[in-house]
Amino acid sequence: MLDRNKILEMLDKFSIPSNMIQRGMVGLQSFVKPMEIVLTQKKPPEIGWSDTQIRFFLEFLANLDSNHDPEAMQIGEREARISTPLLHEYTAGFIHGVGRSGNLKAPQPKAVGGSILNSLSDSFALYTLKKTGMKTLKGAMVVPMGTGMSIMLAIRGIMHQFPDMKSKTQLIFPRMDHKSPIKAIELTGLENIIVESSYGKQLLENYQSLKRNKLIYTHANFIEEHGTDAVYVPVQQIKQQINEKTFGILSTTSFFPPRAPDDIVGIAQLAKEQNIAHIINNGYGVQSKTLMNMIQEAIKEGRVDAIIQSTDKNFLTPVGGAIIASPNKELVNHTSEIYAGRASSSPILHFVVSLLSMGMKGFQEKLEFQKEHRALLEIELNKLAKILDERVLDVHNPVACMFSLSNLNETQIAALGGFLYNLRVTGPRVVNSTKTDFGTSTKGYPYPYIVVNAAIGAQKEDILEAVEKLEKAYRQVQEKFSK
Numbered sequence: 324m325l326d327r328n329k330i331l332e333m334l335d336k337f338s339i340p341s342n343m344i345q346r347g348m349v350g351l352q353s354f355v356k357p358m359e360i361v362l363t364q365k366k367p368p369e370i371g372w373s374d375t376q377i378r379f380f381l382e383f384l385a386n387l388d389s390n391h392d393p394e395a396m397q398i399g400e401r402e403a404r405i406s407t408p409l410l411h412e413y414t415a416g417f418i419h420g421v422g423r424s425g426n427l428k429a430p431q432p433k434a435v436g437g438s439i440l441n442s443l444s445d446s447f448a449l450y451t452l453k454k455t456g457m458k459t460l461k462g463a464m465v466v467p468m469g470t471g472m473s474i475m476l477a478i479r480g481i482m483h484q485f486p487d488m489k490s491k492t493q494l495i496f497p498r499m500d501h502k503s504p505i506k507a508i509e510l511t512g513l514e515n516i517i518v519e520s521s522y523g524k525q526l527l528e529n530y531q532s533l534k535r536n537k538l539i540y541t542h543a544n545f546i547e548e549h550g551t552d553a554v555y556v557p558v559q560q561i562k563q564q565i566n567e568k569t570f571g572i573l574s575t576t577s578f579f580p581p582r583a584p585d586d587i588v589g590i591a592q593l594a595k596e597q598n599i600a601h602i603i604n605n606g607y608g609v610q611s612k613t614l615m616n617m618i619q620e621a622i623k624e625g626r627v628d629a630i631i632q633s634t635d636k637n638f639l640t641p642v643g644g645a646i647i648a649s650p651n652k653e654l655v656n657h658t659s660e661i662y663a664g665r666a667s668s669s670p671i672l673h674f675v676v677s678l679l680s681m682g683m684k685g686f687q688e689k690l691e692f693q694k695e696h697r698a699l700l701e702i703e704l705n706k707l708a709k710i711l712d713e714r715v716l717d718v719h720n721p722v723a724c725m726f727s728l729s730n731l732n733e734t735q736i737a738a739l740g741g742f743l744y745n746l747r748v749t750g751p752r753v754v755n756s757t758k759t760d761f762g763t764s765t766k767g768y769p770y771p772y773i774v775v776n777a778a779i780g781a782q783k784e785d786i787l788e789a790v791e792k793l794e795k796a797y798r799q800v801q802e803k804f805s806k
């Protein structure tokens with residue numbers, strides 16, 4: 324990036340001993356060398372960079388954009404003109420955004436640096452997802468929209484890729500209660516065919532009365548593996564919904580308990596056999612080795628068209644981005660081609676900056692901590708459960724634990740979230756399943772409960788204190804609304 328010989332030649336003109344200059348060059352080299360490596364190898368650095376290095380690198384790229392050329396005559400209707408330098412700061416100088424009207428990933432003539440940043444974000448995404456488990460992935464792109472909007476875009480991308488599927492009008496959606504993917508399906512124009520889930524213990528009981536076959540055996544194992552208090556949508560039930568109008572299936576790996584991950588290997592096999600599309604909502608699943616391995620297995624064993632993951636939930640960026648990945652490079656191209664117009668560079672910048680800052684090593688360390696913290700959360704909640712005569716439900720979610728609220732009445736349950744909020748605990752979800760079923764992803768879940776998370780980036784102290792506060796809030800609502 325910096326021409327060593329040229330610098331030496333310039334510095335030689337100063338009357339400074341050459342051994343001192345050589346020494347100075349060592350420091351300068353170690354500042355810029357990692358940047359050269361990233362630009363050459365197009366993957367995140369192993370060791371994270373300092374903010375000074377990141378700023379320097381971004382300035383370097385941004386100065387390739389035409390709006391930073393002081394001699395340029397700018398007579399277009401848009402020339403990255405901004406009202407205040409503050410906006411330059413907020414965008415790190417990538418004011419042209421990304422993409423051109425016909426393609427989200429096309430290079431922009433006025434934004435050479437921005438285009439490189441855009442391309443770098445995609446290679447970072449592909450590299451990181453392969454490293455964390457999706458070994459045979461072929462394409463990935465960072466999209467400046469959240470998970471739901473990106474699911475919508477990916478589905479439209481598949482429609483663009485397979486024009487002969489035009490007559491297909493239905494999408495099968497194993498029930499999970501989040502409005503974002505539900506609205507995403509609505510936006511695609513496809514009819515949402517929701518497949519109801521069932522309680523794990525109930526399914527196991529039913530299976531015992533049925534004649535054992537391989538399918539039942541496999542699913543019973545799957546339930547044992549992911550927790551008997553979780554809720555499941557058996558692949559058999561999904562299969563029954565397939566008809567000549569079926570476009571595909573939107574499956575889910577990571578969601579709030581009690582929803583278990585879908586049996587995406589089974590669904591992928593089904594999609595392949597039936598020649599229909601399969602989109603995986605992997606919202607916060609990158610942080611789970613189990614889920615990432617499951618996806619890899621699904622890619623190997625069946626059909627997977629697109630896998631969507633949130634950037635903020637997995638990579639510690641501000642909200643606004645997602646990664647659309649695929650074992651099929653064509654899909655990524657089709658998806659970027661149907662994007663309407665230009666887009667903000669910010670979510671892409673945030674993703675690149677976050678990986679530059681953590682480095683692969685820092686990211687892997689955070690994943691390790693997350694696993695430890697999730698285990699710690701369960702231990703602490705189990706202690707609390709003994710004290711309060713409640714139960715940590717048997718749901719093996721990679722980031723969350725589910726805690727029963729069986730000894731609280733309706734009023735107390737309704738008040739618990741607010742009390743926790745006032746104790747400055749944010750993020751837990753209290754669901755009174757006897758009052759409402761939206762949120763439980765099933766019908767008639769037998770226990771009211773609270774879900775507490777230990778996701779990537781959470782600190783050990785957060786977890787210990789949150790469990791303490793849960794005990795406090797639990798007692799406060801019992802006292803305040805005593806029967």
Ligand SMILES: *Cc1c(COP(=O)(O)O)cnc(C)c1O
Pocket residue numbers: 468469470471472501503504575577578604605606607633636
């Ligand atoms: C967070 C989340 C969503 C919604 O994400 P948005 O970025 O707000 O659209 C959808 N599905 C799952 C599984 C999630 O975890």
